[in-house]
Amino acid sequence: xxxxxxxxxxxxxxxxxxxxxxxxxxxxxxxxxxxxxxxxxxxxxxxxxxxxxxxxxxxxxxxxxxxxxxxxxxxxxxxxxxxxxxxxxxxxxxxxxxxxxxxxxxxxxxxxxxxxxxxxxxxxxxxxxxxxxxxxxxxxxxxxxxxxxxxxxxxxxxxxxxxxxxxxxxxxxxxxxxxxxxxxxxxxxxxxxxxxxxxxxxxxxxxxxxxxxxxxxxxxxxxxxxxxxxxxxxxxxxxxxxxxxxxxxxxxxxxxxxxxxxxxxxxxxxxxxxxxxxxxxxxxxxxxxxxxxxxxxxxxxxxxxxxxxxxxxxxxxxxxxxxxxxxxxxxxxxxxxxxxxxxxxxxxxxxxxxxxxxxxxxxxxxxxxxxxxxxxxxxxxxxxxxxxxxxxxxxxxxxxxxxxxxxxxx
Amino acid sequence: xxxxxxxxxxxxxxxxxxxxxxxxxxxxxxxxxxxxxxxxxxxxxxxxxxxxxxxxxxxxxxxxxxxxxxxxxxxxxxxxxxxxxxxxxxxxxxxxxxxxxxxxxxxxxxxxxxxxxxxxxxxxxxxxxxxxxxxxxxxxxxxxxxxxxxx
Numbered sequence: 001x002x003x004x005x006x007x008x009x010x011x012x013x014x015x016x017x018x019x020x021x022x023x024x025x026x027x028x029x030x031x032x033x034x035x036x037x038x039x040x041x042x043x044x045x046x047x048x049x050x051x052x053x054x055x056x057x058x059x060x061x062x063x064x065x066x067x068x069x070x071x072x073x074x075x076x077x078x079x080x081x082x083x084x085x086x087x088x089x090x091x092x093x094x095x096x097x098x099x100x101x102x103x104x105x106x107x108x109x110x111x112x113x114x115x116x117x118x119x120x121x122x123x124x125x126x127x128x129x130x131x132x133x134x135x136x137x138x139x140x141x142x143x144x145x146x147x148x149x150x151x152x153x154x155x156x157x158x159x160x161x162x163x164x165x166x167x168x169x170x171x172x173x174x175x176x177x178x179x180x181x182x183x184x185x186x187x188x189x190x191x192x193x194x195x196x197x198x199x200x201x202x203x204x205x206x207x208x209x210x211x212x213x214x215x216x217x218x219x220x221x222x223x224x225x226x227x228x229x230x231x232x233x234x235x236x237x238x239x240x241x242x243x244x245x246x247x248x249x250x251x252x253x254x255x256x257x258x259x260x261x262x263x264x265x266x267x268x269x270x271x272x273x274x275x276x277x278x279x280x281x282x283x284x285x286x287x288x289x290x291x292x293x294x295x296x297x298x299x300x301x302x303x304x305x306x307x308x309x310x311x312x313x314x315x316x317x318x319x320x321x322x323x324x325x326x327x328x329x330x331x332x333x334x335x336x337x338x339x340x341x342x343x344x345x346x347x348x349x350x351x352x353x354x355x356x357x358x359x360x361x362x363x364x365x366x367x368x369x370x371x372x373x374x375x376x377x378x379x380x381x382x383x384x385x386x387x388x389x390x391x392x393x394x395x396x397x398x399x400x401x402x403x404x405x406x407x408x409x410x
Numbered sequence: 411x412x413x414x415x416x417x418x419x420x421x422x423x424x425x426x427x428x429x430x431x432x433x434x435x436x437x438x439x440x441x442x443x444x445x446x447x448x449x450x451x452x453x454x455x456x457x458x459x460x461x462x463x464x465x466x467x468x469x470x471x472x473x474x475x476x477x478x479x480x481x482x483x484x485x486x487x488x489x490x491x492x493x494x495x496x497x498x499x500x501x502x503x504x505x506x507x508x509x510x511x512x513x514x515x516x517x518x519x520x521x522x523x524x525x526x527x528x529x530x531x532x533x534x535x536x537x538x539x540x541x542x543x544x545x546x547x548x549x550x551x552x553x554x555x556x557x558x559x560x561x
Contacts, residue, residue, distance in 0.1 A: 024412070345428070347476035349450055350419070353534055357412045366451045379451040379474050408419045409477075 007304040009391050015040040015296075016389050026359030029397040034179055034338055034385030035363050037210060037232045039293075046292035047234060050285040058284050059258055059275075073284050076291025077274070083294050084224070085215045086241055090273030093240040093247075094287050098206045099129040101225035101240035102173070104253040104277060105202055106133040109223075110171065112251055116142030118170040121199075123148040123156055124375050125178040125185065128368040130204045134173060143170070150375060154178065154330035156185045165197040172201045176208035180367035180383065181330025182313075182338030184208075191220050200246065206230055210387060211309060211336045213302040222246055228286060232387075233293035237286035240277070247277070254279040297388070305388045309337040312386045316395045323402055329381050337386035340367070343402070346409050348382040354408060355382075355401035362398070417530035418537075419477065427477035432470040432487035439468065445547030445558045447539055452476065454483050456547040464495040471547075476540050482528055483544035489521050495552050501525075502545040508532070509541045 013019050016038045021028055030038060050072065056065035058073045074089070081092045095101045114120070120134045124147050131145075138145050148161040156174070165172075172194040177184050187203050194201045202223035205214060209226040216224060221241070228237035242250075252259055252270055256279035261269040270276050297305065316339055320326055325344035343351060352364035363383045366373045373379060384398055439457035446453050454473030461467045469487040473480070490498040505525055507513035511532035518525055531541045550558040 349452075349476035349537070349540060350478070353418070353537060354415055357415050365449065370451065373451070379453075404415075408415065409424065 007300070007308050009308065009389075012300065013389050013391070015042070017041055017044070019389070023359040023361070024357050027397075029358075029360040029394045029401075031384040031386065031390065031394060031398060032361045032363050033210070033230070033387035033390075034207060034383065036229045036235070037387055038389065039232055039234070040296050042296050043232060043234070043289050043293045047285055047289045050288045055285070057281055069284060072288050073282070076287045079291040079294050080239055083214075083298065084239075084241055085217050087217070088244055088273075091216075091241055091244050091247065093242065093274045093277045094282050095225075095238040095240050095277075096236050096283060097229075097238035098204060098225045098227040099133075099238075101223075101227075101238050102130055102202065102204065103133045104240055105173075105223050105225075105242070106137040108250045108253045108277075109200070109246065110134070110137040110143075111141065112249075114138070114141035114143040114170055117168060118143040119164075119166070119168040120145050121148060121161070121164055121169055121172045121174075121194075122146070123161075123174045123185070124150045124371050125154070125156060125175050125181070125183055126173075126369065126371070127175065127179050127204065127206070128370070130173055130175060130202075131371070134171075144168075147371065148174070150183070150372075154181045154183045154332045154372075154376075156183060156190075158186060158189060161190065162193055165193055165199070167198070169194065169197050169199040172199050173204070174201075175204040175206075176214075177205075177211070177336045177338075178330065178369070178372070179207045179338070180369040180372050180381070181332070181340045182207075182335040182385075183330060183332035184334040184336060187221070188219060195220070207336060207338070210297070211302075212306055216241055228290040228293070231290070231293055232296060233290035234283075234286040237283045237290045239290075244273075247274075248272070250276075252276055252279070256280040258282070300388065308388060309386055309390075312390055312392070312395065313337040313339070315392055316384065316386070316398070319395055319399050320402075323399065323406075325406070326402070329376050329378065337390075338383065339385075340381040340383045342378055342381050343405065343409075346405055348380040350409070351382045351402070351405050354405045355398065358397065358401035358404060360398055360401045414530065414533045418534060420527050420530070422527045423477060423481040426481035426484040430471075430480050430484040432484065432491075433472060434470045435472055436468050436470050439470070441551040441554070443547045443550035443555055443558055445473075445543045445550070447479075447543055448559060449539070450476075452479050452540065452543060454479065454544050454547050456483070456487075456544060456551050458548070458551050460495065460552070466490050466493055466495065466498060469548075471544060473544075475543070476537075478528070478531060478537055478540040479543050482541045485524060485528070486544050486548060489518075489524065490548065499549065499552070502548065506542050506545060509538050 200222040329340040348364035441458040452475035459468035
């Protein structure tokens with residue numbers, strides 16, 4: 001556990017056992033946390049302990065282990081509630097990932113509230129997971145999907161958004177931070193304006209939660225979603241925050257055990273609160289692991305994490321900018337530590353393969369954000385995404401490996 | 411620099427990727443297919459002019475992709491021109507096995523040596539689809555399908 005007063009990067013790195021390994025005979029340089037983050041020992045231990053010492057199903061038995069498992073699972077919900085500053089634990093629903101959280105809102109809230117001609121506003125920055133569910137529900141309801149444009153720097157165009165809002169706008173669903181180019185969207189302004197227009201707002205916080213403190217009371221979002229594995233937790237666990245007043249009126253998403261009040265073949269009544277949306281045995285251990293991960297980042301402190309990552313972003317931007325033929329895609333004023341780039345005449349896949357041989361793990365491709373790629377007129381980019389455990393040596397290794405690419409391609 | 415990277419990115423491959431041969435859309439093409447890799451977004455359109463008795467009179471392509479996919483498409487169009495549909499399919503069925511590392515005795519007659527420059531791909535399993543995208547599109551074009559996907 002990292003509990004020092006100042007940010008000690010070597011101590012943080014020592015919390016993550018994967019950095020002891022090598023890749024292709026080189027130290028691992030992991031710059032793909034935007035896709036999925038590595039796990040600290042405390043999370044691995046929590047998962048191991050939950051299976052080895054306290055495991056049983058939750059909300060079922062009266063036996064000792066079931067009770068213990070339930071307490072740990074619900075304690076994790078409270079950890080996340082406190083972390084997000086949600087008003088109540090009934091506003092914190094466990095899902096399997098951010099994608100499922102968005103689908104839940106689209107199919108439950110969307111299907112119940114959208115009519116023909118209603119408008120769903122997204123942005124050009126969105127990950128496919130915040131596009132496709134809305135297209136599917138639009139097809140079923142006759143609603144129309146619109147996308148807020150971005151400018152040449154990759155900035156969310158607030159003025160254009162304000163003009164798009166109108167009486168037909170029913171749902172606004174935008175990302176907090178672009179997974180592909182790092183743009184931080186002014187979500188507070190987005191939410192306030194949507195509320196003025198009478199629309200509800202879903203924020204996709206998948207890329208924000210690992211980098212910044214989020215506060216549901218300050219933000220005012222109606223729905224906020226994120227995934228556990230990007231914030232140093234296990235895979236298979238996601239979170240949907242929803243305002244209780246909205247959740248109470250929403251029909252269930254999935255039906256099954258644990259989400260009912262009383263079942264007969266004539267009529268079933270449903271559980272209240274978060275239980276209504278948690279059908280079946282939930283990802284118990286994954287939720288416990290996520291709670292531990294949230295405790296871990298809070299113990300370090302988001303002010304220190306953010307300062308460290310902004311230092312890395314500035315250093316990496318400066319170093320990469322010195323490489324001839326390298327073009328950084330997305331230069332928004334406020335960015336998270338995510339840098340997308342292209343090299344003249346070298347396809348990102350070739351970049352990815354070559355830097356991998358130097359132990360450097362980056363993401364190459366369209367980042368599940370093809371409309372954004374189309375905006376910049378590229379099929380794909382290479383992306384280095386940083387987390388609290390990266391250091392300046394990682395940036396140097398990335399730059400050196402890009403020199404390898406240039407050497408091979410002449 | 412690592413040997414397997416040098417083997418993958420041989421001069422011949424880089425040359426084909428930077429100066430792809432038969433990179434055009436022939437007006438008299440009578441078979442064509444669009445190949446797409448949804449994982450990376452790479453695309454290739456393969457155009458064939460098929461004569462009587464299955465002879466490939468012209469082969470060309472257009473597309474966007476990495477060095478491996480462009481080079482394999484470029485080399486493929488050179489190799490299949492003048493061959494019959496059956497010959498072309500036999501060669502590239504063998505080629506697919508070669509790059510997947512399933513065949514150590516690749517034999518494509520006089521074209522063996524030329525295609526062997528892509529054998530380095532077998533060390534990079536994530537890149538096999540790059541090397542075989544054009545080949546899938548060629549088969550689709552011959553079979554009359556308009557689209558093919560690696561997935």
